[in-house]
Amino acid sequence: MDNFQFYSPTEFIFGKETEYSCGAYVKKYGGTKVLIHYGGGSAVRSGLIDRVTASLEREEIPYVLLGGVQPNPRDTKVYEGIELCRRENVDFILSVGGGSCIDSAKGIACGVPYEGDFWDFYCGKQVEKALPIGTVLTIAAAGSEGSTGSVITKEEGMLKRDTCSDLLRPRFSILNPALTESLPAYQTACGATDIMAHVLERYFTNTTEVEITDRLCEAVLLTMVKEAPRVIADPHNYQARANIMWAGTIAHNDVVGVGRSQDWNSHGIEHELSGLYDCAHGAGLAVVMPAWMEFVYKHNIMRFAQMATRVWGCEMNFEDPAVTAREGIRAFRRFLASIGMPINFEQLGAKEADIPVLVEKFGLGEEGRTGGFVSLSSEDVAEILHIAAHASADKEIAE
């Protein structure tokens, strides 16, 4: 196990009807003028925005509203928010929506007190100051409600980039699983895939002797394997939604990833897919992640065999553990297909002919390599994308 720092100070308020208390929590954390930041019309139509504004009014906290955050949130909306917050002297941002909405709020939060362009923080500059954020979560997926991270897409060129800072961790997050019940099955499954990917990108590590975090990772994955199909079958299953929602937070506040090297290459490759095609992040991950696994599994067959046996219930093949490793990858892909995820380019709406463009956008150039479990070159990324392009649930994985 490596040395680490772990700091997750967000206060989580979890359960039915918890959104009614959001005004009190804004007050507790010092907000006196609030930006309510939200996505599409569903938060308005469902009455959620009304409940949020009523809660703020009960606490006599003034607010302004800014809706229209898109999936794969754009820099243009962040600029709009920054201007609005400055004009209205906003000192607290309340995100009402899913990960896109929270990520956009985080972009605004670090942009408001900064004289330069907020995009600097998405190009490597460290955040030094940010407005406090609270969230009312409506989608279990991104984990942004308890994480340091934010991903924003620059509209010009559809460039997707991220930033990380403890200053961007929400002060509080209100998690009411019932708010996710109106989500269509496809988006629910995209969220479940994102949650599992957050765990898996921590699971595949070169750090040895990390039993506690291995087991915690497997705990979240096993929960998803049980609960995701239940919620696809019955979108109003509150209990399954509740288990998935807390799993989604745990998956990404890093409690399951401390003290070990991690590998975020699948996320990185996916960002180019959703950047180019504007597809759902989870859907892109369902296509990329098993392909990445096929490409890298020989690097540590026993780790893949561990996933296969502990998470997917495969029988260990003691004579040839690689067989078990491949069975685990197949089981993962079959699971994704079973909850309605695309698993190849055609199903995603991507084109194999675009692979050179995707690889170029990934930005390694001719000589560059990524870090991670297995270091990748541009050629490797192209190979992973070719595997992804032709994947199917039934195909045996190449030895």
Next chain:
Amino acid sequence: MDNFQFYSPTEFIFGKETEYSCGAYVKKYGGTKVLIHYGGGSAVRSGLIDRVTASLEREEIPYVLLGGVQPNPRDTKVYEGIELCRRENVDFILSVGGGSCIDSAKGIACGVPYEGDFWDFYCGKQVEKALPIGTVLTIAAAGSEGSTGSVITKEEGMLKRDTCSDLLRPRFSILNPALTESLPAYQTACGATDIMAHVLERYFTNTTEVEITDRLCEAVLLTMVKEAPRVIADPHNYQARANIMWAGTIAHNDVVGVGRSQDWNSHGIEHELSGLYDCAHGAGLAVVMPAWMEFVYKHNIMRFAQMATRVWGCEMNFEDPAVTAREGIRAFRRFLASIGMPINFEQLGAKEADIPVLVEKFGLGEEGRTGGFVSLSSEDVAEILHIAAHASADKEIAE
């Protein structure tokens, strides 16, 4: 899953040589005059106190020292600390030791700004104000480094009582597994038992549909099953110590216990044992907890069968799940014996003749009942203690 609030703002700094930075963290969290609170001479002899004071001196932070905290920490030491802090205008308490030391520091922390007797907080009064605390942990066991709780023993009558408050959560905790390497095997095993008990008292719940926290509980238990024997076999196994140390924190900051009813009756019963005999808390738990399981398992046989199969690797007996449930309890007790824990009264140094005294101290009276997984009367507590008195690793568990 029940509604819940989860708030764990402690900053954890984990790994080798991390104690060298304690001065910087005291500064970060606003300490300008520090009480260094520690236990016996081992922290002095090992040079740890020197490293801590040197770190404070580098940051030019003045300090006073108060050692001598005993296992099962006493109210008398807390009073001494309160007086010293007031006299010296201390505004930050740094605990250097194990759970007893942290619990004593928490007692002092809430006592200093309070006009009345700090013991009020251990008799049900809510803490409203407390000095900030930091910890340098030397024993993986109590989880007090990331928890709201503190347990203090009133010397007069050896009464063991506890308190809970978010205000008592340490601001930071420095966890260097290497500092636990000097711990004798017996104390290491006591710590491991305490960690497992913290999980098990959350695991046995009447709340249904809690797959995520069930799986997280099992993750910690499985880690302990692997790592505890390794560290008993080789006290200098840093990696095993590291896994146990982080497991110990996770086990008790409530991340594995949110959203579900819990059962702390074994802890409560044990407090009377260590109160009366001044035995190690973990040793008392090793005697009480399997006996409690024997007494209650019929209340939910499938939950015990789940523990047996998922944690102890027992084969599920589908014709008679109670067989599996009992096998799991036996496996737990055998495991405790294998790491050198006492599992009956004789081994603990307790006397069956004292059971009426223990039951009376437990304080239910003739009519009272506890809450929990199974509600207990005084008679039930006596029965559990009688089972504990005669337990052995080989004996079949009564049907």
